[in-house]
Amino acid sequence: MKTNTDNRKMIVCYGEVLWDIFPTKTKPGGAPMNVAYHLRKLGIDSHMISRVGADEWGDKIADLLDGWQIPAHYCTPDAKHETGLVHATAVTPTEMAYTIEYPAAWDFIEWNEEMAAKVAQADAFVYGSLVTRDETSRDTLLRLLEKAKFNVFDINLRPPFYDKEVLEQLMEKCNLLKMNENEVELLGKWYLGEGDQEEACVRYLQDKFDIDEVIVTKGGEGASYYTRDKSYSYQAYRVIVKDTVGSGDSFLAAFLSKKLNGASATKAMEYAIAVGAFVASSEGACPAYSTEDLNQFILQKETELNQTIISN
Numbered sequence: 504m505k506t507n508t509d510n511r512k513m514i515v516c517y518g519e520v521l522w523d524i525f526p527t528k529t530k531p532g533g534a535p536m537n538v539a540y541h542l543r544k545l546g547i548d549s550h551m552i553s554r555v556g557a558d559e560w561g562d563k564i565a566d567l568l569d570g571w572q573i574p575a576h577y578c579t580p581d582a583k584h585e586t587g588l589v590h591a592t593a594v595t596p597t598e599m600a601y602t603i604e605y606p607a608a609w610d611f612i613e614w615n616e617e618m619a620a621k622v623a624q625a626d627a628f629v630y631g632s633l634v635t636r637d638e639t640s641r642d643t644l645l646r647l648l649e650k651a652k653f654n655v656f657d658i659n660l661r662p663p664f665y666d667k668e669v670l671e672q673l674m675e676k677c678n679l680l681k682m683n684e685n686e687v688e689l690l691g692k693w694y695l696g697e698g699d700q701e702e703a704c705v706r707y708l709q710d711k712f713d714i715d716e717v718i719v720t721k722g723g724e725g726a727s728y729y730t731r732d733k734s735y736s737y738q739a740y741r742v743i744v745k746d747t748v749g750s751g752d753s754f755l756a757a758f759l760s761k762k763l764n765g766a767s768a769t770k771a772m773e774y775a776i777a778v779g780a781f782v783a784s785s786e787g788a789c790p791a792y793s794t795e796d797l798n799q800f801i802l803q804k805e806t807e808l809n810q811t812i813i814s815n
Contacts, residue, residue, distance in 0.1 A: 541778070551575070656681070
């Protein structure tokens with residue numbers, strides 16, 4: 504696969520960039536931007552295609568991307584629409600409800616040839632379903648999928664902003680599909696009439712949409728990885744969870760960082776499990792960390808696991 508000039512793999516992420524407004528804090532968000540952040544942390548040349556408002560929130564995202572060393576060239580300002588916001592309100596002491604404002608600038612990502620050339624050059628192209636809620640960004644995405652060489656669909660369903668027909672279009676174009684266990688249950692009910700048959704659902708999707716690889720994340724229960732003819736299960740690290748937001752995005756970034764650099768699927772999945780646990784044990788979807796911090800965390804968890812095995 505073609506790489507960029509400094510031999511780092513290059514991945515383009517497409518979709519929403521926004522701010523999560525919590526009762527006591529405000530955090531940058533959007534699954535594609537979270538993935539881009541962790542890719543950059545893990546040594547990948549990541550790029551973000553999106554749209555922000557010509558407003559203070561948009562300026563802050565541009566500054567954020569600059570600080571993260573993620574080029575903001577394709578995260579363009581929109582004079583008509585405001586930067587995306589998500590309002591979080593407490594339903595119970597442990598449960599939040601989210602209102603995703605519509606429309607937002609990222610609903611109106613417009614096609615251009617320079618953007619398409621960047622996607623064609625990339626080693627992988629990462630996208631989700633939320634960005635398809637408006638036809639402008641949806642049509643741009645469908646055109647970009649024709650240019651990309653390796654399409655990674657992190658399905659990331661956010662009701663009510665998804666449509667079965669559009670999801671099928673996106674699955675038809677993907678090489679790697681990532682879902683969580685709740686999304687597997689929903690798709691299982693759609694296609695099989697039952698939602699508790701993970702492998703049956705995955706195999707159906709692979710056959711129907713010609714998908715080579717599928718990842719199913721399961722939080723504290725770990726994750727599964729499917730090729731066309733085999734499946735593998737991986738246990739989660741045991742950690743004290745501070746914040747689950749963004750852990751799935753970091754998982755995907757970690758998997759791709761290893762896969763594109765030639766690691767086996769098992770090594771890539773083990774690394775993804777570790778990075779996802781590390782982020783879940785931190786606060787925020789994009790916590791500040793170094794590779795040394797991450798490696799120390801992995802070493803500590805491996806030591807704990809070995810001690811458990813010996814004591815048993």
